[in-house]
Amino acid sequence: MNTEAKKQIWSSYQKEIADNNYYYARSCIRQNFFPASEVTFLRILREELNKNIFDDPNHTTCTGIGYHSDIVPFDTIQTVVARHFALMTEAGLENVAISCVTSFGMYTEILDLWHHFPEQLEKIREYLYKATKREFNIPKNIAHTSDIIYKFRNEIAEKAKHKLINVQTGEPLNVVEHIGCHYAKMFPTKGVGGAEFPQVLSGMIESWGGNVVDYPERRHCCGFGFRNYLVQANRGYSVSNTKKKLESMKPYKPDFIVANCPGCAMFMDKWQYTLAEMEGVTYDEFGYGIPVLTYEEMAGLVLGYNPWDLGLQMHQVQCEPLLDKLGIKYDPKAKYLDKNGNQMPLPEKPSCLKV
Amino acid sequence: MIDVLIIGGGIAGIETACSLQDLGYETVIVEKERTIGGHLNNWDTLFPTHRPASEVLEYYTEETRKRALTIYLNTYVTSIIKLDDGTFEVNTSRDVIFHSKTVVIASGYSLFNAERKEEYGYKIYDNVLTSADLEKKLKTLNGEFKTPTDKVPEKIAFIHCVGSRDEKSGNHYCSKLCCVTAVKQAIHMKQICPQADIFCCYMDLRMYGPGFEEMYREAQEKYHIQFIRGRLSEVGENADGTLQLKVEDTLAARPSKIKVDMLVLMVGMESPQSTALFKETCGLQCAPNRFIQPNDHHIGSNKTNIDGLFTAGTSIGPMSIFDTINHAKASAITIKNYLSRN
Amino acid sequence: MRNFGFTTTKSRTIDYEKIDTRLISYILQNEPSFNACLSCGSCTAICSAGNLTSFNIRKLSLQIRLGDIENTKLEIDKCMLCGKCLLECPRGINTRNVIMLIKKGLNIIDKNEI
Numbered sequence: 073m074n075t076e077a078k079k080q081i082w083s084s085y086q087k088e089i090a091d092n093n094y095y096y097a098r099s100c101i102r103q104n105f106f107p108a109s110e111v112t113f114l115r116i117l118r119e120e121l122n123k124n125i126f127d128d129p130n131h132t133t134c135t136g137i138g139y140h141s142d143i144v145p146f147d148t149i150q151t152v153v154a155r156h157f158a159l160m161t162e163a164g165l166e167n168v169a170i171s172c173v174t175s176f177g178m179y180t181e182i183l184d185l186w187h188h189f190p191e192q193l194e195k196i197r198e199y200l201y202k203a204t205k206r207e208f209n210i211p212k213n214i215a216h217t218s219d220i221i222y223k224f225r226n227e228i229a230e231k232a233k234h235k236l237i238n239v240q241t242g243e244p245l246n247v248v249e250h251i252g253c254h255y256a257k258m259f260p261t262k263g264v265g266g267a268e269f270p271q272v273l274s275g276m277i278e279s280w281g282g283n284v285v286d287y288p289e290r291r292h293c294c295g296f297g298f299r300n301y302l303v304q305a306n307r308g309y310s311v312s313n314t315k316k317k318l319e320s321m322k323p324y325k326p327d328f329i330v331a332n333c334p335g336c337a338m339f340m341d342k343w344q345y346t347l348a349e350m351e352g353v354t355y356d357e358f359g360y361g362i363p364v365l366t367y368e369e370m371a372g373l374v375l376g377y378n379p380w381d382l383g384l385q386m387h388q389v390q391c392e393p394l395l396d397k398l399g400i401k402y403d404p405k406a407k408y409l410d411k412n413g414n415q416m417p418l419p420e421k422p423s424c425l426k427v
Numbered sequence: 428m429i430d431v432l433i434i435g436g437g438i439a440g441i442e443t444a445c446s447l448q449d450l451g452y453e454t455v456i457v458e459k460e461r462t463i464g465g466h467l468n469n470w471d472t473l474f475p476t477h478r479p480a481s482e483v484l485e486y487y488t489e490e491t492r493k494r495a496l497t498i499y500l501n502t503y504v505t506s507i508i509k510l511d512d513g514t515f516e517v518n519t520s521r522d523v524i525f526h527s528k529t530v531v532i533a534s535g536y537s538l539f540n541a542e543r544k545e546e547y548g549y550k551i552y553d554n555v556l557t558s559a560d561l562e563k564k565l566k567t568l569n570g571e572f573k574t575p576t577d578k579v580p581e582k583i584a585f586i587h588c589v590g591s592r593d594e595k596s597g598n599h600y601c602s603k604l605c606c607v608t609a610v611k612q613a614i615h616m617k618q619i620c621p622q623a624d625i626f627c628c629y630m631d632l633r634m635y636g637p638g639f640e641e642m643y644r645e646a647q648e649k650y651h652i653q654f655i656r657g658r659l660s661e662v663g664e665n666a667d668g669t670l671q672l673k674v675e676d677t678l679a680a681r682p683s684k685i686k687v688d689m690l691v692l693m694v695g696m697e698s699p700q701s702t703a704l705f706k707e708t709c710g711l712q713c714a715p716n717r718f719i720q721p722n723d724h725h726i727g728s729n730k731t732n733i734d735g736l737f738t739a740g741t742s743i744g745p746m747s748i749f750d751t752i753n754h755a756k757a758s759a760i761t762i763k764n765y766l767s768r769n
Numbered sequence: 770m771r772n773f774g775f776t777t778t779k780s781r782t783i784d785y786e787k788i789d790t791r792l793i794s795y796i797l798q799n800e801p802s803f804n805a806c807l808s809c810g811s812c813t814a815i816c817s818a819g820n821l822t823s824f825n826i827r828k829l830s831l832q833i834r835l836g837d838i839e840n841t842k843l844e845i846d847k848c849m850l851c852g853k854c855l856l857e858c859p860r861g862i863n864t865r866n867v868i869m870l871i872k873k874g875l876n877i878i879d880k881n882e883i
Contacts, residue, residue, distance in 0.1 A: 073551060073552065073664060074551050074552075077542070077549075080542070081545055266545065268545040268546045268661075269545065286663075287666075288663030288665055290663065291661065291663075
């Protein structure tokens with residue numbers, strides 16, 4: 073593998089990422105399944121990087137899941153996105169920081185559509201005005217929140233308490249990076265590093281001391297597939313895609329997986345449990361599964377945040393073996409305490425996957 | 428005032444100069460490299476006979492010597508200007524300005540830069556080569572053939588149409604020679620690595636020339652090359668440095684996964700940057716494929732939209748050596764007619 | 770093993786590392802012209818059996834190359850051995866001999882002799 077040539081490709085896919093003053097567009101899946109990730113993102117931006125970011129209680133789902141499942145019509149999702157732009161405009165902001173990869177894909181696609189079909193933009197302006205009396209400006213800059221962490225990866229590295237290095241061996245950790253399909257496959261120029269060799273997560277991993285695993289099925293979809301997941305009988309497709317990826321990465325003995333898409337992180341984590349229960353297989357050496365982190369959680373660990381504040385206890389594949397490798401101290405007794413220090417009910421143990 | 432200024436000292440330029448010299452005209456060749464022969468210098472063997480490329484090169488070196496052709500090496504043309512009296516002023520990278528009655532563009536082609544097909548991992552994965560890289564490797568081969576990662580290959584795949592018939596790469600056209608080159612190289616590899624399984628992944632096999640179809644059949648029957656109809660969609664690298672290819676077997680209508688030790692990308696021909704420059708400086712008309720547009724496809728393929736400005740060889744589109752030489756000879760006759768008329 | 774109401778799907782991808790080459794090797798050894806097939810389909814267009822059943826000799830030739838022995842067993846008996854494909858083949862492949870070799874090869878495979 074020649075990394076120089078890879079850097080050559082990366083240099084042709086660098087996009088503009090706003091430096092400050094963001095309107096935060098949250099993600100349905102991220103805030104439900106990785107509940108502390110978004111809080112961590114806000115904390116990093118505000119406390120570590122001194123940035124201004126507005127977390128708006130009036131912001132809603134973009135309806136992307138409904139749209140990709142043929143439930144929400146295209147005009148509807150455009151109007152919902154237009155409302156988000158109106159909220160941004162009302163907040164006096166011009167830059168959107170989008171937490172979800174599918175939302176990011178939708179926003180990008182809608183802006184591209186309006187660019188090519190201005191009459192469609194006028195129609196949506198009218199719909200939004202009729203429904204809400206709101207008006208909006210087109211954002212100046214659209215970035216996925218992983219773009220923003222990427223942009224400030226060196227600043228984060230300077231403040232790092234831990235590197236992505238195995239403290240027992242001194243070797244860099246092997247990290248599988250997974251980029252959500254809607255991040256760059258539709259618009260390669262809108263993703264850092266393009267679609268074939270994306271740099272957005274690789275850049276973070278390398279800046280923080282880890283080794284990026286380049287395995288053959290790296291570009292394959294995680295298998296979420298929206299409509300393929302929603303109907304229970306179809307979920308075989310979804311889990312089979314994840315299985316294909318896990319089988320392909322297994323020989324590289326990855327220490328963890330990091331994804332920039334909330335859906336990908338969720339499926340690659342939870343399907344490991346499903347596969348273990350259905351087929352008795354795990355994809356690490358010792359039967360624990362491969363931990364899956366969001367990039368906010370990865371950044372949080374690097375910055376020395378308490379793993380339980382990062383919500384790692386909410387993951388299916390347990391993170392303790394990874395924390396040990398990173399040399400991160402944690403209190404096992406505090407794992408299932410709520411924020412007031414009260415014991416929460418303990419989760420059931422899976423029958424195959426070790427915890 | 429020179430009779431004919433020829434841009435390019437490849438096979439096309441040399442053949443045009445030789446033919447014109449024999450007809451009694453004064454010619455000057457301007458060549459940007461430090462030697463004549465163009466791409467042929469980098470080629471090992473030629474289809475369909477597998478003869479060494481050096482034989483053709485030696486022939487033209489000898490013809491050049493015999494006629495004492497005037498050649499300016501290490502010189503490239505910066506502009507072609509047609510003057511009011513119908514003659515040409517040709518400016519170059521050196522302190523020489525040529526005045527000539529006619530100009531021949533024999534500046535050939537450039538090879539498609541395979542890095543533009545990012546998904547094929549050229550220059551990223553060590554064992555991905557282009558057809559041109561393989562020729563160079565074969566030309567300098569000393570002893571056993573080994574892959575770039577120093578392995579005797581057990582599996583090799585050739586990928587047709589890299590940068591050809593591909594609008595994503597900006598090239599909608601067929602490069603015409605890559606199919607037969609792949610078959611030639613596949614046979615060559617089987618001859619020197621008899622233990623290897625060899626695959627050719629193609630969209631259509633365009634065996635248009637004499638001896639080509641025969642070679643294809645020989646590749647199938649005698650050398651057991653496996654032809655898979657399907658275009659490569661992506662390459663990944665396995666932990667052991669082998670490559671994983673994803674190609675649909677379109678005849679079986681199923682996706683397939685092929686593991687190989689070495690991948691050869693059959694890169695197509697593109698119009699060189701110099702053509703765009705000529706277009707700019709003298710209003711030369713180019714076709715949608717960016718090669719020079721012949722004035723008449725059938726009966727005037729050496730003429731351009733500019734009177735007195737002619738073409739020879741691949742400056743008008745992909746051509747084999749056989750076709751290039753014929754086109755160059757035709758160019759000489761066309762120029763003779765032009766000069767005797769004016 | 771737990772039942773979630775769905776299962777993993779077997780990959781449809783042909784893995785060239787896992788192809789059963791016993792039958793194709795046997796045929797090619799005894800009828801090398803079979804290598805020259807262009808998949809043009811003229812054999813199939815004229816096939817008496819293909820007119821009435823799903824028998825497709827062009828497809829079968831591909832399946833044999835891809836090592837699908839089970840399906841070949843089911844398909845091969847549909848051939849009526851009329852020999853019209855032999856007349857049509859532009860590459861002059863002895864398709865009749867190929868059919869006979871498929872039958873013989875399958876027998877030998879059944880007996881575990883190859």
